[in-house]
Ligand SMILES: Nc1nc2c(ncn2[C@@H]2O[C@H](COP(=O)(O)OP(=O)(O)OP(=O)(O)O)[C@@H](O)[C@H]2O)c(=O)[nH]1
């Protein structure tokens with residue numbers, strides 16, 4: 468399985484982000500706690516040297532032990548990091564405090580831009596900080612729109628969040644990003660992705676899969692799940708694509724347990 472990266476849009480996205488960065492005092496870098504390293508964009512550092520606060524979203528779906536390790540790792544490297552669960556609003560108060568302290572010397576509300584790769588929770592973060600459903604925050608790269616400042620109570624947020632392209636890395640990084648939904652499903656072989664995920668989970672987080680689907684043999688786990696879930700084609704054969712969709716959906720909403728796909732900082736390079 469080879470995952471295709473977004474071509475084309477990147478130059479445009481980069482230019483849009485660069486333009487917007489000129490207008491702000493700093494950045495809220497949004498990262499998915501299930502892929503804390505893989506969902507960072509290394510080129511963000513090249514785009515701006517302005518102060519940033521990292522926001523680790525979806526902590527409810529991630530392994531709490533791993534989240535703690537990553538937070539401590541980044542803090543030890545001088546980063547400001549705030550883990551949050553945006554569904555519950557957990558950690559948002561602490562994030563506000565961190566922003567206030569980081570930009571205290573400005574003596575006015577900091578102007579911030581929310582950046583991150585697709586689906587990490589940029590819109591959800593803006594909504595949580597502004598306490599409203601800010602319209603149209605899910606802009607995609609290349610869409611030209613007017614910019615607007617939103618009040619986040621103690622900060623001003625630019626309403627056209629920068630959608631960074633994912634990290635160009637190895638296929639392992641690509642698979643992890645695909646598993647959490649940061650890469651559009653249309654460009655993937657879902658059955659191959661789900662099979663990989665099942666075998667990875669069996670090695671690293673076996674309990675969630677066992678609880679949800681029962682004991683499974685590898686290879687053939689995906690077919691077996693399809694059979695058990697009644698994902699069948701008209702002839703009675705298992706529909707592996709439907710089975711894959713079940714597995715990926717369950718994983719993405721946490722039904723296979725709290726999982727972090729990037730292992731501890733000591734085992735992952737480049738973050
Ligand atoms: N469980 C959980 N889900 C979250 C959290 N934050 C965001 N989500 C969900 O993640 C999905 C993506 O959130 P968005 O805010 O749309 O992400 P985005 O970064 O704006 O995505 P794009 O605009 O597509 O780049 C939505 O289904 C959110 O409900 C969180 O902390 N926990």
Ligand SMILES: [Mg+2]
Nearest residue numbers: 590604605606
């Ligand atoms: Mg969005």
